[in-house]
Each structure stands twice: as structure tokens, then as C-alpha cells.
Amino acid sequence: MSYFKFNDKKIYYRELGSGTPLLLLHGNTASSNMFEEVVSLYEANNKLILIDFLGHGKSDRLDKFPADLWFYEAQQVIAFLKEKNYKNVNLIGTSGGALVAINVALEAPQLVNKVIADSFEGETPLVEFVVNADVERAESKKDEDTKAFYAAMHGDDWNQVVDNDTNAIIEHAINIGKFFHKELSSLKPEILLTGSKKDEYVGAIDPEYFEKVYGLMITKIGHGNYYLFDAGGHPAMMSNPELFYQLSMDFFYKDE
Template identity: 25%
Template structure:
């Protein structure tokens, strides 16, 4: 294991009545890597060495996930976003850059609207700031704890055992985000939106999103599903994302 993949710090902070776990790697400007729903910061481990060459990388377990506190209240993307803002403020990080996948991308979009001066640039993968789990009844019917053996990989991400795994699955039904045009107009960050052309979120919705965010760029990956940053696209994603994050916000 390379030095960049060994945490320089691991910690849990009490924020907004929950414990939020994070790890840091490398040195430099702060770069937050935020995972998708049902995942944890472990999903970014294989990417750390590439970003820690240039940044102080923060791997964070979002509310309810990983080593952070399990859900005790109804899940809201806004609450997870407020946790990240509180973490940034507690650590006295003046500005941050971020990469967010799916749920993590929605958090970055909401964070950059909630506190426009905080986020300098961000890469958002598989998110459109307009998604409601209730619009996908077939998914909710299949994605239940009773069917956990079909989704056993979820267990690898969470430290709280079966109770936490069950809560993550059950809270998916409450996933709902719909940012208004006014909220999106508040975003000042350089923004790279990435979407696979074969995923559930429509290309049209992300094109529309890009038009509502100043300083945004759009990358549609052909023949690609939700995990657009992984698999055969991984090396190109790392190269392009690093180049984008290195740009200065005019």
C-alpha cells in the first residue's frame, strides 16, 4: 500500500447531533470525495492515491453510512448537506473542491447553493438535483431488506452491522431532492457534470441542469451506466477530473 493510501488522520466529529466519520490523505488544498447512497467512503479508496498527489483528500461517510451514525430520523439530502457544511466550518476549511457520485453529487450541488463561497469547483457524477425515489416503485419493491442477499455488497460498506444496513435500505424510500432554478443560480463553483448515457437519469435533465449553472461543463459518457467513473472509464475520468479541478474559477 502506498503512503498516499494510508490515512494521515481518522476522526469522528459530533455535528448536528450525529457523528460524522472522515479520513484524510495527502497535503494541499482540501478535496472532498463523497460517495453514493448505500455506499461509504470505502468506494473512493482506490482513487485516493491519484488525488492525494495534489490535494489533502477528505474521505467522508455521509449521514447514516459507513462509520458515521446510523439513521435515527427520516432521511433528507438537506440534512446530509448541512453535516458537510458543519464539518467544513468546524475544520476551518475556507474553500473546498469536491467530487461527488450520485447522492454525493446531490450533496455537492446543494452545498454549493447553500454556501456559494465555500465550493470552488466540483465534479458531479450521476446526479441532476431532481430525483424522487417514489417515482421508481419497481426499484423500491425490489430493494428491500427482505431481499438483502441480492444486495449483500452493501454490508461491506457499513460498520454498524445489520441494523445499519437495514436502515440504509429502508430510508431510500425517503430520498427526494428538487432544487429550484433560483437555488441552482446561486452556485458559483466551476462545475463538471458527468453522466453515462445508459443510466436512469435522463441526458436531457442533466443538459437542463448545466444550463442553469454558470461556469458549468457537461461530459456525457457513451455506452455507460450510473457508475460512469469506474470500469473502463476510470483512467480517463481521473485524468479529466484532475485537469478540471486544477482550473481556477474566473
């Protein structure tokens, strides 16, 4: 297994295939294991890179997650790309990983070629999720299928990982409230926002949630597009694997 150091802690990563580097960024309570079912698709035509953020998967654990979690994880990605001397990297971030991908593009555009940000709530936390986070996460830890997912992502200490994530989400919403440190208008790489019209997290709030939030973000950025799948749940990348793969390859390589 391969690791690199960030703030004296080890971050796990894998590199597969060859070609243009493509880094997949996992979401909250997940790890790079979430992408196992689609690895064979992407490694065929890309230099595929997978990492586990600190506190997740096979990376070193943290006693507590920082409240500015998605910016902190972006700093890990930037440090990794610089250490490995990667440039013109394509990024796909899904759910919380989408927030990380956008932060990377805002903070280190010189390292990034194009970005796909999939199935995320927008520029600010989703109030309806945050206010129920404690209760919903406690319930999730009783559900056998969800417990199996957590264990597959992290191993035997999954419970602490989930609790750390829940606490960070709540603390962020109370004390910070914005996911990005820079204005979206400063984002330089090409960007595509994706989601599913059947996303179970936002659909109950507003059936047109993504259209409204993504549309506003694209207006602020000043370039880019969004695409919504008619079917599939959260995240769209994993619930529409073949269609999402084709969409992503068309986006990344349309000019070549």
C-alpha cells in the first residue's frame, strides 16, 4: 500500500492505469472503497488516482475532524498533487468530495484541468440535513445495510469515523456556514455539476433543488454547465455508473 505524509500523518492512495491523471474524491463517511465498482471503467482510459482523506479508510485517524472539513481535505489533495508533481489533473468529487474538488480548483487552479462536482448541496450547508444530523446518523448506525457500508469503508472503527463526521458537519454549520473560501467567480477550470433528479436527500426538500442551486452556481462562476440524470439516487455517479462514465469522458476529452 502507498502513503504520503500530510501534517505528519499518512494518507493512503492508489494509482492505476495510464494516461491523463484522474483523481476520484470520496464523500462524507465514505472512503475510496466506494469507487470499487467503477474502477475498471475509469482505469482503462485514465491514470486513475484514489485517496482516502485523513480519518477515513486506510489513512491515519484523527481524534476530531476540523469544522472546515472540506477545505482541510482540499489541502490534502493539493499537497498530494504537488508532492507527486501532477498537473492538469481531472477531478471527480461526489457528495462531500464535490465540495473538496471545487475547493481544490479555487485554491490551486494551476494543478487542475477540469472538474466534475457530483450530488452536493451547493455553496452552503443544507439546513434540513444539519438540524437532523445527530438523529439521522444515530438511526443510520442501527440499520444493518448502512452499518455494512460504514464497515466496508473504514473497518472496525467505523463508528468513531461517523461520529467525527457528524460533529464536523454540525460545527461547520454553526461556526462557518460556507464551503468555499474564495468567490465562485474566481474559479478557472472548466466545470460540470451533476446530480440525479431522484436524489433522496434533496428531492424531499424541493424536486427542482439541483436546477435552482446548480443554475445559480453556474451563473456565479460565469462558465460551465450542469447535467441531471432522470433516474438513480445519491450519488448520481454510483447510481448511474455507465451513463456517468460516458458523460465524464465526453466532458474531459471533448476537445481532443
